[in-house]
Amino acid sequence: DYQAQKGCKVIVVYDAYRVKGHPTEFFKHHNIIVVYTKEAETADKFIERFAHENAKQTDISVATSDGLEQIIIRGAGCKLVTANDLLEDVKATGRATSSLIDSSKNNSVGTVLKNML
DSSP: OHHHHHTOOOEEEEOOTTSTTOOOEEEEETTEEEEEOOTTOOHHHHHHHHHHHHTTTSOOEEEOOOHHHHHHHHHTTOEEEOHHHHHHHHHHHHHHHHHHHHHHHHTOHHHHHHHHO
8 A cells, every 4th residue: 555655656675684595585475575685794785786777767765763774875875764754654544544535435436325315
């Protein structure tokens, strides 16, 4: 819902740096791109590299509350969102979606016709 309402792509990055022989792995889960980093690569390092390689071609926002990571991300030209701000935005978007659904239920064709009579 968040992704659709905001018109963005969501990528979640997990550390797999301690998993021996693990390659970088990408897959989709409910339209969210999930990344597991390769062996010896942290999620922070992957995000930094991704940001540096892609910030000029696309609008990137990174959610992190890590102070050093925030400096690096800003230096790459990306927008920064704290983890708490992202959580609040996801909740607000969910409430807005629920409100739209409730509103559309109340304004169904049957309700409109009934009110016209």
